[in-house]
Amino acid sequence: MTAADEALERVTQVPGVRGSLLISVDDGLVVAERLMEGIDGRAVAALAASLVQRLGRATGGAGLQSPKFVHLRGNAGSVLAARGRDDLVLVAVVDPDANVGRARIEMLDAVGHLA
Amino acid sequence: MTDDIRTLTARVAEEPSSLAFLELGEALRRRGQLEAAYKVARGGLARYPALADAHDLVARILGDQGDLAGAFDAWVEALRLDPMRIGALKGIAFLYFRAGDVPAALGHLQRAAEIDPDDGSIVQAIARIRQATQAEPQDRVGDTQGNGYVAHPPALPDSATRAEAGQGAFLPDSDTGDHGSMLVDANGLRLSGTVRSPANEDVGDRVAAELAGVSKEAARTSRLLGLGIWQAIAVEAPDWNLFLVAPTPDTLLLTVGESSLPMARLALVADRAAREAREWLEQHA
Numbered sequence: 001m002t003a004a005d006e007a008l009e010r011v012t013q014v015p016g017v018r019g020s021l022l023i024s025v026d027d028g029l030v031v032a033e034r035l036m037e038g039i040d041g042r043a044v045a046a047l048a049a050s051l052v053q054r055l056g057r058a059t060g061g062a063g064l065q066s067p068k069f070v071h072l073r074g075n076a077g078s079v080l081a082a083r084g085r086d087d088l089v090l091v092a093v094v095d096p097d098a099n100v101g102r103a104r105i106e107m108l109d110a111v112g113h114l115a
Numbered sequence: 116m117t118d119d120i121r122t123l124t125a126r127v128a129e130e131p132s133s134l135a136f137l138e139l140g141e142a143l144r145r146r147g148q149l150e151a152a153y154k155v156a157r158g159g160l161a162r163y164p165a166l167a168d169a170h171d172l173v174a175r176i177l178g179d180q181g182d183l184a185g186a187f188d189a190w191v192e193a194l195r196l197d198p199m200r201i202g203a204l205k206g207i208a209f210l211y212f213r214a215g216d217v218p219a220a221l222g223h224l225q226r227a228a229e230i231d232p233d234d235g236s237i238v239q240a241i242a243r244i245r246q247a248t249q250a251e252p253q254d255r256v257g258d259t260q261g262n263g264y265v266a267h268p269p270a271l272p273d274s275a276t277r278a279e280a281g282q283g284a285f286l287p288d289s290d291t292g293d294h295g296s297m298l299v300d301a302n303g304l305r306l307s308g309t310v311r312s313p314a315n316e317d318v319g320d321r322v323a324a325e326l327a328g329v330s331k332e333a334a335r336t337s338r339l340l341g342l343g344i345w346q347a348i349a350v351e352a353p354d355w356n357l358f359l360v361a362p363t364p365d366t367l368l369l370t371v372g373e374s375s376l377p378m379a380r381l382a383l384v385a386d387r388a389a390r391e392a393r394e395w396l397e398q399h400a
Contacts, residue, residue, distance in 0.1 A: 039340075047336040051348075054332055058325040059352050062371070063312030069351040072333055074342030093340060 004032040007090055007110035014106055016098025018077070022114075025049045026087040039093060048081050048091045069104060080104065084111035120146070127155070132162065140172050144179060147380040152176050167197035174206055181387075183210055201227045201234065208240070217248050295319075296370045296385075298362070298392050303327025307395065310371055313354065322369065329359065330367050347385070349378050358385040362392040 001009075004022050011020040012034050019035030021044060028049035033041040056066045070081040080092045080103055090111045092103055123139035136159035143152035153176050160169040174189035187210050190203040197203075204227040212220035221244060228237045297308040297319050303326060309319035329348070337345035350357040351374065358370045358381045370385040 043339055047339060051329075051332055051336055054325070054329055055348070055350050055357075058322055058329065058369075059350065059355075059357065061321040061325045062310055062318050062355075063314060063316065064352045064355050064357075067350045067352050067357075069349075071347075071349040072336060072342070072345060073347045073349070074337040074340075074345045076341060076343030078342060079336065079340055093342075 002032070003114050005034075007114060008032060008034040010106045010110050011090065011092050011103060014092075014094075014099055014103045016095040017103055018093045018095060019044075020090065020092040020107075021045060022084075023049055023089050023091055024087050025052050025083070025089045031088065035093075044079070044091060044093060048079060048089065051079075052081050052083070052089055069108060071100065071104070080107060082107035082111045084114045088114060090114075117142075117146070134159075134163075134166075134168075137168050137172055140176065144172075144176050147179075147377045149176055149180050153180070165196055167193040167200050167203070170196065171200060171202050171206075174203065178206065183213070186210065199230050201231055201237070204230075205237065205240070212244060217244060220244060296368060296388050297323065298395075299323040299326050299367045299369065301327070301330065301365045306366065307392075310369065326359075326367055326369060330361050330364075333359075347382065349382065351378065356381050358382055360385050360389045362389040363396060366392070366396065368392050 007022065008020045011017055019033070019039050019041075021033035021035060021041050022031040023029065023045040024031055026049075028046040030041045030045045035041050035044075051072060052067065052070055055070055059065065059067055066083060068083050072079045075096070077096050078094050078098070078100060080094060080100065082090045082104075084090060088111070090107050092107060094100060094103055120139065120142050123135055123142060126133060126135040127139050136155050140152045140156040140159065143149075143155060153173070156169060156172045156176055160166070160173060163169050170189045170193035174186045174193060177183075177189060178186040187207065190206040190210075193200050193203040194207070204223045208220045208223035208227070211217075211223065221241060224237055224241050224244070228234070228241065231237065295308060295310045297310050298306040300306055303324040305319050305323040309317050310322050312318045333345040333348055337343060346360070348359040350359070354374055356372050356374050356376060356378055358372075358378070360368050360370075362368050368385065368389050370381060370388055372381045372384070
């Protein structure tokens with residue numbers, strides 16, 4: 001099992017996580033994914049990459065470093081993104097009642113182990 | 116649990132009659148553990164009902180919890196026990212100002228300044244009240260029920276009280292770890308407030324411009340991924356946390372806090388600021 005697969009497995013084991021994927025934020029492409037049926041990985045990758053990039057520009061404008069974790073909360077679920085090395089971002093789509101705190105910890109730890 | 120809280124907890128447990136509960140309660144409050152802080156403070160107050168410090172601590176915690184009436188009562192009691200207590204004078208001044216009673220607010224601050232003429236924060240607070248009431252009277256709504264929106268409030272007793280009370284929503288507060296809030300329109304223009312960089316530069320316009328499309332982007336992402344209507348975006352940067360909410364469909368409110376401020380607490384601050392922003396927008400429409 002690759003480091004990417006291990007990262008995805010850790011995250012998807014958290015209750016309420018519908019799926020996770022590793023993306024390249026620069027081009028919005030999927031590097032690896034583990035998603036429930038019905039979730040379009042390419043759409044998640046493109047949208048999450050775009051959002052992370054835009055927020056990165058906003059934090060850059062404020063003289064802050066790039067975001068390490070982003071949580072977009074909707075009334076029917078959330079998307080979480082943890083920035084890893086280079087341009088890799090670990091993304092998870094979660095239910096509204098998911099344990100976001102645990103998912104966050106797993107994601108930040110997992111991206112730390114990615115090469 | 117951090118080492119200092121662990122140590123203080125052990126001290127209080129070993130010696131329940133000691134005054135270590137004051138430090139413990141304050142440490143818990145600063146970490147945002149308000150319920151625990153309140154329990155500790157109430158426990159200490161039960162032992163020392165005539166201790167002004169204990170009432171002052173309870174007031175700060177209640178202020179953080181948004182119970183401003185309770186905070187007022189506790190500060191009044193602290194002041195009754197110790198008429199020279201500057202923290203209580205500043206706290207009451209803030210609450211009067213929030214309620215629209217500027218003379219009472221100034222009176223308490225002036226009394227504090229007489230007690231400690233070297234305290235620059237009091238002088239600044241007096242100046243800010245005068246400036247706010249003279250330069251921008253339209254930004255103050257005289258609501259004696261305490262619901263008035265105040266665009267430029269005076270300095271509060273501490274950052275947590277001010278932040279949790281929802282005041283200073285559009286003010287930077289670089290001396291207390293809160294780097295400000297800012298309301299931005301759909302075109303990336305700043306409506307109110309600002310944000311300061313770690314180097315204390317005003318970067319409001321630059322950040323506002325970058326935030327222009329965030330609301331649409333969030334709405335699009337949320338819709339396409341089946342997340343419903345987007346409600347908030349929490350952003351963790353290495354040194355700072357940011358929280359974005361949309362008070363109205365055409366505006367975005369950014370709140371920035373130090374990373375030591377728990378994200379859930381920053382979310383509470385942002386929610387309250389959003390409510391005030393909605394009121395402000397209605398008044399300035």
